[in-house]
Amino acid sequence: MAKSMLPVVDIFAGPGGLSEGFSSASFDVRLSVEMDKYAHETLRFRSFCRKLINNRKRKSLTTFYSSLNDQHSPNFSNLKERHKVLWDEADGEALRATLGEVSPDFISDRIEKAIGEADSWVLLGGPPCQAYSLVGRSRMSGTGKKFENDHRHLLYREYLRIVAAHAPSIFVMENVKGLLSSDHKGSRIFERIKQDLRNPRRAIKVDPIRCRQGELEYELHSLWTPSNSDLFGEIPNRDFIVKAELQGVPQARHRLFIVGVRKDLGLTMQHLRQAPKKITVWDVLNDLPKIHSNLSKEKQLGWLNYIKEFPSTEAGKWTQLTYPKVYKEISKTLRKMNTHLSSGSVAVKKQDKAELPHLAKWFKSAQVPVALNHESRGHMPSDLHRYLYSSAFSEVRGVSPKLREFPPSLLPAHKNINKQTGEAIFEDRFRTQCKSKPSTTVTSHIHKDGHYFIHPEPSQCRSLTVREAARLQTFPDDYLFCGPRTEQFKQVGNAVPPYLAFQIANVIKDILS
Numbered sequence: 001m002a003k004s005m006l007p008v009v010d011i012f013a014g015p016g017g018l019s020e021g022f023s024s025a026s027f028d029v030r031l032s033v034e035m036d037k038y039a040h041e042t043l044r045f046r047s048f049c050r051k052l053i054n055n056r057k058r059k060s061l062t063t064f065y066s067s068l069n070d071q072h073s074p075n076f077s078n079l080k081e082r083h084k085v086l087w088d089e090a091d092g093e094a095l096r097a098t099l100g101e102v103s104p105d106f107i108s109d110r111i112e113k114a115i116g117e118a119d120s121w122v123l124l125g126g127p128p129c130q131a132y133s134l135v136g137r138s139r140m141s142g143t144g145k146k147f148e149n150d151h152r153h154l155l156y157r158e159y160l161r162i163v164a165a166h167a168p169s170i171f172v173m174e175n176v177k178g179l180l181s182s183d184h185k186g187s188r189i190f191e192r193i194k195q196d197l198r199n200p201r202r203a204i205k206v207d208p209i210r211c212r213q214g215e216l217e218y219e220l221h222s223l224w225t226p227s228n229s230d231l232f233g234e235i236p237n238r239d240f241i242v243k244a245e246l247q248g249v250p251q252a253r254h255r256l257f258i259v260g261v262r263k264d265l266g267l268t269m270q271h272l273r274q275a276p277k278k279i280t281v282w283d284v285l286n287d288l289p290k291i292h293s294n295l296s297k298e299k300q301l302g303w304l305n306y307i308k309e310f311p312s313t314e315a316g317k318w319t320q321l322t323y324p325k326v327y328k329e330i331s332k333t334l335r336k337m338n339t340h341l342s343s344g345s346v347a348v349k350k351q352d353k354a355e356l357p358h359l360a361k362w363f364k365s366a367q368v369p370v371a372l373n374h375e376s377r378g379h380m381p382s383d384l385h386r387y388l389y390s391s392a393f394s395e396v397r398g399v400s401p402k403l404r405e406f407p408p409s410l411l412p413a414h415k416n417i418n419k420q421t422g423e424a425i426f427e428d429r430f431r432t433q434c435k436s437k438p439s440t441t442v443t444s445h446i447h448k449d450g451h452y453f454i455h456p457e458p459s460q461c462r463s464l465t466v467r468e469a470a471r472l473q474t475f476p477d478d479y480l481f482c483g484p485r486t487e488q489f490k491q492v493g494n495a496v497p498p499y500l501a502f503q504i505a506n507v508i509k510d511i512l513s
Helices: 017-024 037-054 058-070 077-082 084-093 104-115 134-142 156-166 177-181 189-198 281-285 300-307 314-322 324-336 381-397 466-472 485-494 498-512
Strands: 007-011 028-034 094-096 122-125 170-176 218-221 241-243 254-262 344-349 370-375
Touching: 007 017, 007 104, 007 156, 017 028, 017 037, 017 122, 017 498, 028 037, 028 084, 028 104, 037 058, 037 084, 037 094, 037 485, 058 077, 058 344, 058 370, 077 084, 084 094, 104 156, 122 156, 156 170, 156 189, 170 177, 170 498, 177 189, 177 254, 189 218, 189 254, 254 498, 281 466, 300 381, 314 324, 314 381, 324 381, 370 466, 370 485, 466 485
Parallel strands: 007 028, 007 122, 028 094, 122 170
Antiparallel strands: 170 254, 218 254, 241 254, 344 370
């Protein structure tokens, strides 16, 4: 069985984190299906980039990236005109469709066309996870919605239908770990999903003409070497959780992965190998161009003047008395702050002498002379003081401050926060991503505000850019995210880290070989 260029189909693909990892491991991504407009644009352009490189036309890509310096948003017109055939191929590979709404026959036709006569192929993807996440369930209960009736519970059946109809050699299904505790109509949905995936054609009716064989059964495996099985030989559910920080990803991201291997193929399961060390936030952010935010709707000079007011404010006086070392760090930071930094742009020239100690080969490529999607948001004046305080606190103490450790005058006006004590439901409402640790989980919530993703360097005094969030997610630097910035953040937060997907892809290669 060939070790490389096996066909891959990726459904519920998002911006393509799984596809990117498998493509980097020499799999042939032939079809990606995604419903979101902007994630689809990202998928399509990334597919086009791969085709340009495979056709030895890197120069066009380098020229395009260099030209982004003068543009607010990418314009693909020249590339499309110069490489129409490749663009059309990419347009055919990246399909925008909402599974569950479009005709199953339409999707099946596209899959059959994509995999062709291949004997072995791999199916990737996971259904939208909001209905399974703990936060999502909490929000729905808070608004009076019936969690059990949320249609997203059963979107996995679209995945199941494709497995049943097209019998991939292996499938990789990803979701949030909240799936393990999710109930549907009185029963644990994860147990039902496992039962269905083992015998997909008993669980769902498919057109017999589509079926490549009669009986279809799968063995389900975890990517970790399983701990002791129970009396019935079942893998403990906790073993389906993969901790990304143990695989060299600079982020504490815990997600559920199920690997299904077709029984009739007689293949032997392989497993992930733990990385020798954890990669930290600063390991992957320190070389990016330094930028700062502006005040929302105000000029750059106002940004600096407002920040320098901190020592004379109530918050500054409180900090000097309560945390003198933090105050000293803030004072040192203010002395070296200046207005020479920009607020970034869609493409910012990289620093010539900066070095990246870990994952440099993964992130960087010769055809990208700029840092893409590296542009700061504008921040409210009050948030700038919070960010300055939080990042200085983290620099000194190695942890992000809880709300009870904030100056009372900086506590937000929120009904769940006691202004006197700082007690709150969300103690980490403002969180700096500490230099010396992997980051917390990058989620799609980052598109709403940057409070949970404050940059660790006090002198930059801002939340993370899309590129920095993408670094924590291990997207290569030449991965361009399309759409408005809020949509770019959503895409990054919803994705599977490509470097983790790359390691999973190598496990799948070992199984198939």
